[in-house]
Amino acid sequence: MHASQYHINTLKEAPTEAEVASHQLMTRAGMIRKAAGGIYTYMPMGLRVLRKIENIIRQEMDRSGAIELLMPVVQPAELWVESGRWEKYGDELLRIKDRHQRDFVLQPTSEEVITDIARNEIHSWRQLPINFYHIQTKFRDERRPRFGLMRGREFTMKDAYSFDRNAEDAQASYDNMYDAYMRIFARLGLDFRAVAADTGSIGGSRSHEFQVIADTGEDLLVYNPDTDYAANIELAPAPCLLAERAAPGQALVKTATPEAPKCELVAQQLGLDLTATVKSVVVATDVEEDGQTKTTVYLLLIRGDHEVNDIKVSKLAGFEKGHRLATEEEIVAVFGCKPGYLGPIGTRQAVQVIADLTVANMSDFVCGANEEGFHYTGVNWGRDLPEPIKADLRNVVHGDPAPEGGKLAIQRGIEVGHVFFLGDVYSKKLNATFLETDGKPAVMQMGCYGIGVSRIAAAAIEQNHDERGMIWPRALAPFEVVICPIGFTKSDAVRQTATDLYTQLKEQGVDVILDDRDARPGIMFADWELIGVPLRITIGERGLKEGVVEMQARRDASSTNVPVEQIAQVSVERLASL
Structure with a gap:
C-alpha cells in the first residue's frame, strides 16, 4: 500500500464530545467519523483494524468447530413476542414497522432467530451438537450513547449459539467456546481477564465475561492476585467480615x-x-x-x-x-x-x-x-x-477475604466478550425440540457467546496509548510497518531503497505501507505516531551515505540504526517480538 493512493486524513484536535482516549484518537486518526449519536462510519484505516479482529475471531471459531452463517439485522417481532422479550427487553430494543404496519426490530442480539432456525432445521439427535455463528451489525438504542465505539448504538458483534442434547453436552460446548475465547484474546495481544459474571437480560445459569484491563473501564473486576479467581463485582460473593457477634456492651x-x-x-x-x-x-x-x-x-x-x-x-x-x-x-x-x-x-x-x-x-x-x-x-x-x-447484599471491597484464601484486589475493565450457558431458556419457549434415541421429543440445550468486534478496537486503544497517539498490538494494527522516506520525490537513492524494502517486506507477508506523500518529516512522524503503527523505518540520504536506516518501534523511546542490507530481516525479527 502506498500512502499517496490511500485515504489518510488526520486531525490536530478531537471533537469536544470525545471524552475517552479511544474516541479522541480514533477520530483524530481518521479511523471513524460520526454520522449520528452513537453511529459511526468506519473509515478505511479503522475498517482495516476491524477486519483484522474479525479474521482472528473467524479463524478461532472455525477451529473450534463452529459453523458460520449470516442472520438478518431486521427481525420479525413475532419471534420476540414468542420469547417474551418484545416487552421485557425495554427501550434499548428499537421497534419499527414496515409499510404493511407489521412490527420488526433492529436486532441487538439473535437468540430468537437462531432458535427459530434450529427448530426448523434440526430434527434428530444425530444432528447434534452444532454451533452456529455470525459477524453482523447490531443496534441497541442506548439512552445516552457515549465514548465513541465503547458505548455506541450501532456496532459490530460476533455472536455464536450452540445446541446440544443435554445439559452435560451443553457444558462441554460452553467450555469449548471459553477456550476459543481465551485463544482469541491472547492472539489479539490484549491484557485481559476472564471473570465469572451475572447472566443479565440474556438469561441462563452460567456466565463469564472477558474484560480488557483499562483504567477507563466501566466494570469493576474482583480478583485474587495469588490465584486464578476473578469475578465481576456484581457476582463476587462478599463474606461476613466478623467471625462472630460480640455480646452487647452498650445501652441503647x-x-x-x-x-x-x-x-x-x-x-x-x-x-x-x-x-x-x-x-x-x-x-x-x-x-x-x-x-x-x-x-x-x-x-x-x-x-x-x-x-x-x-x-x-x-x-x-x-x-x-x-x-x-x-x-x-x-x-x-x-x-x-x-x-x-x-x-x-x-x-x-x-x-x-x-x-x-x-x-x-x-x-x-x-x-x-x-x-x-x-x-x-x-x-x-x-x-x-x-x-x-x-x-449477601453488598459489593466486595479491596482487601476483603478471597474465597480460597488471601485478599481480594479490584481493577477496572472493559467487557469485550461474554459466554452464557442458556439451558432451555429460549428453546423451551420457542419449542425447539429434536427426536432423541428413544424417538421421543426433547428440548435442546443452548449456549450463546458474544464478542464486541468494534468495542475491541476501542478497548485496545484505552489499554495502549500515550500522549502522541495509539500504540496498536501488532495483530490489530492497520499496518504493521510504515516506511517513511525523507525526500522521496527528490532523491533517487531514497526512493529506490524505500521501494526495494517495501517489496521485500511484502514478499515476506508483512502488512506494510510506504509513505510516498513527500510530507515534511515532522508531519509524517506525527501522523504515524498518532495512528500507532508498531514499527517505523525512516530512510534518508544522510543515513544512506553511512549505509544505515533508522528503525523505531512505537513503544521505543529512540530509534536504532540498522545496515541497509539487513533492514528487511531485522524488521521481520523485531515485529515477531512485538
Whole structure:
C-alpha cells in the first residue's frame, strides 16, 4: 500500500464530545467519523483494524468447530413476542414497522432467530451438537450513547449459539467456546481477564465475561492476585467480615445527630469509625395479584462503608419480578421519617428487614432513629430488635477475604466478550425440540457467546496509548510497518531503497505501507505516531551515505540504526517480538 493512493486524513484536535482516549484518537486518526449519536462510519484505516479482529475471531471459531452463517439485522417481532422479550427487553430494543404496519426490530442480539432456525432445521439427535455463528451489525438504542465505539448504538458483534442434547453436552460446548475465547484474546495481544459474571437480560445459569484491563473501564473486576479467581463485582460473593457477634456492651441510646443524614457525617459527629454505622436502603416490589398491584417495602441494612449490590438484591426470594427504590411517600408511610435518618427500630408499620452478612454479626452499632436529627447508638440484635433475615447484599471491597484464601484486589475493565450457558431458556419457549434415541421429543440445550468486534478496537486503544497517539498490538494494527522516506520525490537513492524494502517486506507477508506523500518529516512522524503503527523505518540520504536506516518501534523511546542490507530481516525479527 502506498500512502499517496490511500485515504489518510488526520486531525490536530478531537471533537469536544470525545471524552475517552479511544474516541479522541480514533477520530483524530481518521479511523471513524460520526454520522449520528452513537453511529459511526468506519473509515478505511479503522475498517482495516476491524477486519483484522474479525479474521482472528473467524479463524478461532472455525477451529473450534463452529459453523458460520449470516442472520438478518431486521427481525420479525413475532419471534420476540414468542420469547417474551418484545416487552421485557425495554427501550434499548428499537421497534419499527414496515409499510404493511407489521412490527420488526433492529436486532441487538439473535437468540430468537437462531432458535427459530434450529427448530426448523434440526430434527434428530444425530444432528447434534452444532454451533452456529455470525459477524453482523447490531443496534441497541442506548439512552445516552457515549465514548465513541465503547458505548455506541450501532456496532459490530460476533455472536455464536450452540445446541446440544443435554445439559452435560451443553457444558462441554460452553467450555469449548471459553477456550476459543481465551485463544482469541491472547492472539489479539490484549491484557485481559476472564471473570465469572451475572447472566443479565440474556438469561441462563452460567456466565463469564472477558474484560480488557483499562483504567477507563466501566466494570469493576474482583480478583485474587495469588490465584486464578476473578469475578465481576456484581457476582463476587462478599463474606461476613466478623467471625462472630460480640455480646452487647452498650445501652441503647437515642442520640442527637443534627444535620447528619449520611453515615459519614454521623460517624464524624460521634467520633466513631464508619464501620460502626449501619446504612438503611429502602426498596419495594410490585406484584400483580387478581388485577391489583401489591407493593411490599423492604429495609436493607449494610455497613456504613459498604455499597448495596443491586444484582444480588434482585436474586433475593420475592424479588424475582423486579424491585425498585421506594418512593419518599412510601418511606414516610412506613418509617414516619424522610430518608437520612431511617432505621429498623420504631417503624410506623411492620417492615421486613434484610441485613447483610456483616451487619447481622455487628453489635453496639449505630442506625437511624426514624426521627430527623437523631440516631440510635448501642443497637444490638435480639435485645433491641428481632433477628434479621441474612443475605449477601453488598459489593466486595479491596482487601476483603478471597474465597480460597488471601485478599481480594479490584481493577477496572472493559467487557469485550461474554459466554452464557442458556439451558432451555429460549428453546423451551420457542419449542425447539429434536427426536432423541428413544424417538421421543426433547428440548435442546443452548449456549450463546458474544464478542464486541468494534468495542475491541476501542478497548485496545484505552489499554495502549500515550500522549502522541495509539500504540496498536501488532495483530490489530492497520499496518504493521510504515516506511517513511525523507525526500522521496527528490532523491533517487531514497526512493529506490524505500521501494526495494517495501517489496521485500511484502514478499515476506508483512502488512506494510510506504509513505510516498513527500510530507515534511515532522508531519509524517506525527501522523504515524498518532495512528500507532508498531514499527517505523525512516530512510534518508544522510543515513544512506553511512549505509544505515533508522528503525523505531512505537513503544521505543529512540530509534536504532540498522545496515541497509539487513533492514528487511531485522524488521521481520523485531515485529515477531512485538
